[in-house]
Amino acid sequence: MVKNICCIGAGYVGGPTMTVIAAKCPHIKVNVVDINTKRIEAWNHSDVSKIPIYEPGLSDLVQQARGRNLFFSTEVDQAIKEADMIFISVNTPTKTYGVGKGMAADLKYIELCARQIADVAEDDKIIVEKSTLPVRTAEALKNILDNTSKDVKFQILSNPEFLAEGTAVQDLLNPDRVLIGGEQTEEGRMAQKALVDVYANWVPSDRILTTNVWSSELSKLTANAFLAQRVSSINALSELCEKTEADVNEVARAIGTDSRIGSKFLKASVGFGGSCFQKDILNLVYISRSYGLQEVADYWEQVIIMNDHQKRRFASNIVKTLYNTVSGKKIAMLGWAFKKDTNDTRESASIYVADDLLNEQAEIVVYDPKVTAEQIYADLDYLNTRSSEENRKGVTVVNDPMECFDQAHAIAIMTEWDEFKDYDWKSIYNKMLKPAFLFDGRMILDHDKMEDIGFKMYTIGKG
Ligand SMILES: NC(=O)c1ccc[n+]([C@@H]2O[C@H](COP(=O)([O-])OP(=O)(O)OC[C@H]3O[C@@H](n4cnc5c(N)ncnc54)[C@H](O)[C@@H]3O)[C@@H](O)[C@H]2O)c1
Numbered sequence: 001m002v003k004n005i006c007c008i009g010a011g012y013v014g015g016p017t018m019t020v021i022a023a024k025c026p027h028i029k030v031n032v033v034d035i036n037t038k039r040i041e042a043w044n045h046s047d048v049s050k051i052p053i054y055e056p057g058l059s060d061l062v063q064q065a066r067g068r069n070l071f072f073s074t075e076v077d078q079a080i081k082e083a084d085m086i087f088i089s090v091n092t093p094t095k096t097y098g099v100g101k102g103m104a105a106d107l108k109y110i111e112l113c114a115r116q117i118a119d120v121a122e123d124d125k126i127i128v129e130k131s132t133l134p135v136r137t138a139e140a141l142k143n144i145l146d147n148t149s150k151d152v153k154f155q156i157l158s159n160p161e162f163l164a165e166g167t168a169v170q171d172l173l174n175p176d177r178v179l180i181g182g183e184q185t186e187e188g189r190m191a192q193k194a195l196v197d198v199y200a201n202w203v204p205s206d207r208i209l210t211t212n213v214w215s216s217e218l219s220k221l222t223a224n225a226f227l228a229q230r231v232s233s234i235n236a237l238s239e240l241c242e243k244t245e246a247d248v249n250e251v252a253r254a255i256g257t258d259s260r261i262g263s264k265f266l267k268a269s270v271g272f273g274g275s276c277f278q279k280d281i282l283n284l285v286y287i288s289r290s291y292g293l294q295e296v297a298d299y300w301e302q303v304i305i306m307n308d309h310q311k312r313r314f315a316s317n318i319v320k321t322l323y324n325t326v327s328g329k330k331i332a333m334l335g336w337a338f339k340k341d342t343n344d345t346r347e348s349a350s351i352y353v354a355d356d357l358l359n360e361q362a363e364i365v366v367y368d369p370k371v372t373a374e375q376i377y378a379d380l381d382y383l384n385t386r387s388s389e390e391n392r393k394g395v396t397v398v399n400d401p402m403e404c405f406d407q408a409h410a411i412a413i414m415t416e417w418d419e420f421k422d423y424d425w426k427s428i429y430n431k432m433l434k435p436a437f438l439f440d441g442r443m444i445l446d447h448d449k450m451e452d453i454g455f456k457m458y459t460i461g462k463g
């Protein structure tokens with residue numbers, strides 16, 4: 001039975017996942033380790049509301065388990081030595097250099113972990129791939145781990161994570177399924193069972209699926225590709241709706257009631273963001289091309305092409321509607337996170353829309369309930385479109401949303417935060433220059449009601 005778990009990587013996946021394991025398995029000691037000292041300090045902050053990741057319900061669980069059987073530290077070697085089971089939950093971003101630049105997953109952090117484990121481990125371990133990885137990564141990991149001089153045996157499992165940010169705790173407590181891929185040998189099956197037993201502490205057994213390693217690795221990329229494909233499909237139709245006076249919400253409802261199609265992931269938007277969809281599809285495209293499967297690669301690449309188009313057309317529509325110029329015009333952007341209930345901004349559509357508007361010399365004011373000004377500037381600086389000073393000059397970040405609207409020419413809703421629905425839109429309208437334009441990139445406001453107030457209203461997917 002597993003008694004001691006180590007998780008390398010205290011990020012959006014490692015942190016919440018291990019917190020739930022620790023909360024549900026008080027008999028297992030869980031050490032979450034990271035090389036990022038600041039992040040670990042934040043996880044250990046005496047004020048639990050200051051932990052580095054905002055997820056509804058997470059701080060309560062951390063409070064419950066931290067110091068009991070959940071520990072956060074930078075002592076990576078020590079945690080590896082102690083553990084029977086090691087989760088690798090480090091980042092696997094898109095490569096920014098060399099072969100596969102802009103497409104393939106960068107596996108350098110994964111490889112470093114494997115080398116460190118090989119170096120430090122003194123007894124047999126089960127290694128669990130928690131990070132999202134290209135199919136057949138376990139083979140490379142095994143090569144590295146098996147080539148140590150020590151007499152230590154490793155079993156590698158693939159256990160991809162399907163949590164979505166904003167609902168991470170609920171997704172972890174009540175997952176649709178847990179997927180565990182293992183080697184089809186006696187030892188492989190024993191390792192698989194050890195991990196099944198961990199999850200069985202709270203997940204019903206019919207939701208714990210076991211497969212071979214390669215199916216498990218590929219299922220993760222596939223699940224994200226299918227989900228993102230639905231968003232790109234409905235976004236493609238949102239543009240057609242705008243031309244034909246069909247309403248994309250009504251179309252989504254009409255098709256979603258077909259049980260073969262289903263109603264989820266059919267919400268048209270300003271484009272999907274997040275650290276996973278784009279990265280994982282690019283990786284799938286890269287893998288397909290590397291096997292010579294051009295048609296397969298082209299098929300999935302279209303999901304990304306459509307998403308880029310959706311972000312760009314939202315920005316260009318703002319410019320076009322504001323009489324073809326936003327130069328010197330104040331535009332209030334509500335929301336910067338890539339979806340509601342998270343402080344994560346990775347690949348958020350807001351970044352790209354703001355960048356396009358800054359190119360047109362707009363004056364942007366941003367409000368997001370959970371994202372810091374520092375993060376917003378870092379996101380813009382990362383694009384390298386203009387100097388850091390210019391980004392700070394073009395973008396003001398406010399802590400009080402009501403500071404956004406005075407003399408604004410337009411408002412753009414970028415994230416579907418619930419609080420935006422409850423604003424006093426009549427008084428916001430009164431503060432703005434007229435005509436007052438409102439671009440709802442998330443379909444959260446009542447279009448007709450806003451028009452009654454006086455707004456010139458654009459709702460995505462509405463003719
Ligand atoms: N974010 C999500 O919602 C989500 C969901 C499912 C799967 N995933 C996958 O999970 C993986 C992790 O994603 P994330 O969002 O948690 O990333 P993240 O960047 O938030 O966290 C990764 C952490 O790993 C640490 N790290 C990197 N190399 C290290 C090393 N050698 N030793 C110790 N620590 C190291 C980093 O400092 C960082 O804190 C990725 O492969 C991602 O695709 C993410």
Ligand SMILES: O=c1ccn([C@@H]2O[C@H](COP(=O)(O)OP(=O)(O)O[C@H]3O[C@H](CO)[C@@H](O)[C@H](O)[C@H]3O)[C@@H](O)[C@H]2O)c(=O)[nH]1
Nearest residue numbers: 161162163164165231265266267269272273274276338339
């Ligand atoms: O109908 C929809 C659903 C989602 N989105 C957008 O799509 C993006 C991704 O949303 P979501 O999938 O809910 O969040 P993620 O945290 O990115 O989660 C995805 O990526 C994770 C990382 O791999 C997986 O674990 C999850 O299962 C998968 O849903 C966000 O910008 C959403 O606003 C839409 O525009 N319309």
